[in-house]
Amino acid sequence: MDKAAVIGCPIAHSLSPKLHQYWIEKYGISGTYEAVEIKSDNLEEGVKGLIDHGYTGFNVTIPHKEAIVPLVDDIDDFARLIGAVNTVVINNGKLLGKNTDAYGFIENIRQQVHDIDFVGKKALVLGAGGAARAVIVGLLKENVATVCITNRTIEKAQALANEFQPVGECEVIPWEEKEVKLQEMDLVINTTSLGMDHFPPLDFNLSSLSEKAVVVDIVYKPLETKLLKEAKEKGVKAVDGLGMLLYQAVPAFEAWFNIKPEVTPELRKYILSEGGR
Ligand code: ATR
Numbered sequence: 001m002d003k004a005a006v007i008g009c010p011i012a013h014s015l016s017p018k019l020h021q022y023w024i025e026k027y028g029i030s031g032t033y034e035a036v037e038i039k040s041d042n043l044e045e046g047v048k049g050l051i052d053h054g055y056t057g058f059n060v061t062i063p064h065k066e067a068i069v070p071l072v073d074d075i076d077d078f079a080r081l082i083g084a085v086n087t088v089v090i091n092n093g094k095l096l097g098k099n100t101d102a103y104g105f106i107e108n109i110r111q112q113v114h115d116i117d118f119v120g121k122k123a124l125v126l127g128a129g130g131a132a133r134a135v136i137v138g139l140l141k142e143n144v145a146t147v148c149i150t151n152r153t154i155e156k157a158q159a160l161a162n163e164f165q166p167v168g169e170c171e172v173i174p175w176e177e178k179e180v181k182l183q184e185m186d187l188v189i190n191t192t193s194l195g196m197d198h199f200p201p202l203d204f205n206l207s208s209l210s211e212k213a214v215v216v217d218i219v220y221k222p223l224e225t226k227l228l229k230e231a232k233e234k235g236v237k238a239v240d241g242l243g244m245l246l247y248q249a250v251p252a253f254e255a256w257f258n259i260k261p262e263v264t265p266e267l268r269k270y271i272l273s274e275g276g277r
Helices: 017-028 040-052 077-082 101-112 128-143 155-162 226-233 241-257 265-272
Strands: 003-010 031-037 057-060 086-091 094-098 122-126 144-153 168-176 187-190 215-216 237-238
Touching: 003 017, 003 040, 003 241, 017 031, 017 187, 017 265, 040 086, 040 241, 040 265, 057 241, 077 094, 077 101, 077 128, 086 215, 094 241, 101 128, 101 237, 101 241, 122 128, 128 155, 144 237, 155 168, 215 226, 226 237, 241 265
Parallel strands: 003 031, 003 057, 122 144, 122 187, 144 168, 187 215, 215 237
Antiparallel strands: 057 086, 086 094
16 A cells, blocks of 8 residues: 655645545545654654655655755756755655646646747746745746746845746846836746735736736635736636646656546535545
């Protein structure tokens, strides 16, 4: 029986068990997926415990995504570039660190905007935290022409632009000027906490945005943020953040259980429903 888990601290609110258990049941797999709380000062021991107990792999969430990097034996290109691991595959006691967040971000857009072609496009990324890193790497790997980064703390945007410039063209836009070049953007992505439950909304004037543009919010609580509502009102394609969460889990599940699971409307509904965990 293949055993998988999500490790983090706190871990009780993670949606990953509900998601992976749904697929385990749906595909009739003899496997388990559970939440394992591991505190920061016990990460190495905790991970060793999972290896010793024969786990096939695990997801990594807050606060261990960066701290686990030096503990893995091998790392994929995405995890190396993003500087964080969200998925570990255990093979003969060896740990392969992967990051599937960039895949989840891109695949979610592909599924919701069928004719999307990222090549040569210009994207505006709002925010410069951990989520922005995965989004920027995803966009650059898809060969967008330019990623414009804007952030309240401009130094963080500049640091990201400097870091990712070798991968592809990056430009910094001051937070106060984030709407100035909006008419040039093919994609606008919110990776900040603004718009999330318990945070203020993101005030962003979309009036100069092209009607062919796509607006993405990686926030999924609430599912429809003010940004997405205003995008829809303008007739612009709006992509919510729940799909990113669901699609980032696909390659992880496949690596552990050897079945590529499907993201369906039923799954979306189930994940949004209360209980079931
Ligand atoms: P995550 O891992 O989800 O990206 P994070 O690393 O804490 O979380 O990043 C949060 C992002 O939201 C940052 O870009 C942050 O801007 P700063 O770098 O200036 O802190 C942004 N953010 C949070 N609250 C904000 C606010 N009130 N106004 C503007 N940006 C905000």
